[in-house]
Amino acid sequence: MTTVTRTPDQKLPVSFYSGDTLGVARNLLGKFLVRKTAGGAMVGKIVETEAYHEVGDPSCHAHRGMTARNAVMFGPPGRLYVYFTYGMHYCMNIVTEKEGVAAAVLIRALEPVAGIPLMQKNRGPKAIEKNLANGPAKLCQALAITTAQNGHSLQSDDLYVSNGETVLDADVVTTTRIGISAGADLPWRFYLRGNPFVSKK
DNA sequence: ACTGCGATGTCCT
DNA sequence: GGACATCGCAGTT
Numbered sequence: 501m502t503t504v505t506r507t508p509d510q511k512l513p514v515s516f517y518s519g520d521t522l523g524v525a526r527n528l529l530g531k532f533l534v535r536k537t538a539g540g541a542m543v544g545k546i547v548e549t550e551a552y553h554e555v556g557d558p559s560c561h562a563h564r565g566m567t568a569r570n571a572v573m574f575g576p577p578g579r580l581y582v583y584f585t586y587g588m589h590y591c592m593n594i595v596t597e598k599e600g601v602a603a604a605v606l607i608r609a610l611e612p613v614a615g616i617p618l619m620q621k622n623r624g625p626k627a628i629e630k631n632l633a634n635g636p637a638k639l640c641q642a643l644a645i646t647t648a649q650n651g652h653s654l655q656s657d658d659l660y661v662s663n664g665e666t667v668l669d670a671d672v673v674t675t676t677r678i679g680i681s682a683g684a685d686l687p688w689r690f691y692l693r694g695n696p697f698v699s700k701k
Numbered sequence: 702a703c704t705g706c707g708a709t710g711t712c713c714t
Numbered sequence: 715g716g717a718c719a720t721c722g723c724a725g726t727t
Binding site for chain 3: 589591593608636
């Protein structure tokens with residue numbers, strides 16, 4: 501018999517995030533994002549990511565240098581970069597690369613694993629399980645993440661990424677990013693092949 | 702199924 | 715003043 505061991509409370513170390521952004525984006529697939537709030541704990545498996553980098557990527561918020569909004573991207577790796585967009589939505593990124601290099605991985609979709617009733621409460625009565633976290637703004641709403649968490653360390657106890665499932669290269673699809681115009685040709689989006697919680701096909 | 706578009710605040714030119 | 719790493723609703727095929 502085969503035993504699958506999961507260690508959902510083992511945080512990924514800062515060194516996991518400090519390297520090449522494309523590699524981090526790929527390797528975040530299958531990991532568990534853990535969020536604890538006053539209402540309870542939630543866990544989602546990361547099933548879709550996108551890489552953003554100040555160098556060679558005109559769609560990166562930091563492409564034209566540091567501003568008040570993107571400053572966290574220039575800081576140390578393993579922290580959260582959360583921004584507000586379209587007048588009503590939040591998106592969360594994980595900062596990568598060494599301090600001084602602005603880069604991050606956008607978390608685009610989660611497969612709900614635990615705390616699903618709380619995610620539904622956060623998302624509102626119209627959300628069903630399939631739609632709880634299959635988009636960057638939806639998952640922030642499900643996990644109660646706003647700009648209040650901008651700069652938040654993933655070594656904290658209320659918001660972190662833990663070891664998850666091993667993902668084979670054969671199960672990773674690499675393609676272009678969604679919802680951007682500049683840099684639309686870069687193959688910097690990664691998702692789990694066939695996973696029903698990916699935001700789009 | 703698909704397509705178009707309104708909401709709504711902040712950032713940056 | 716335009717753009718925006720989005721979402722959900724309304725209308726059509």
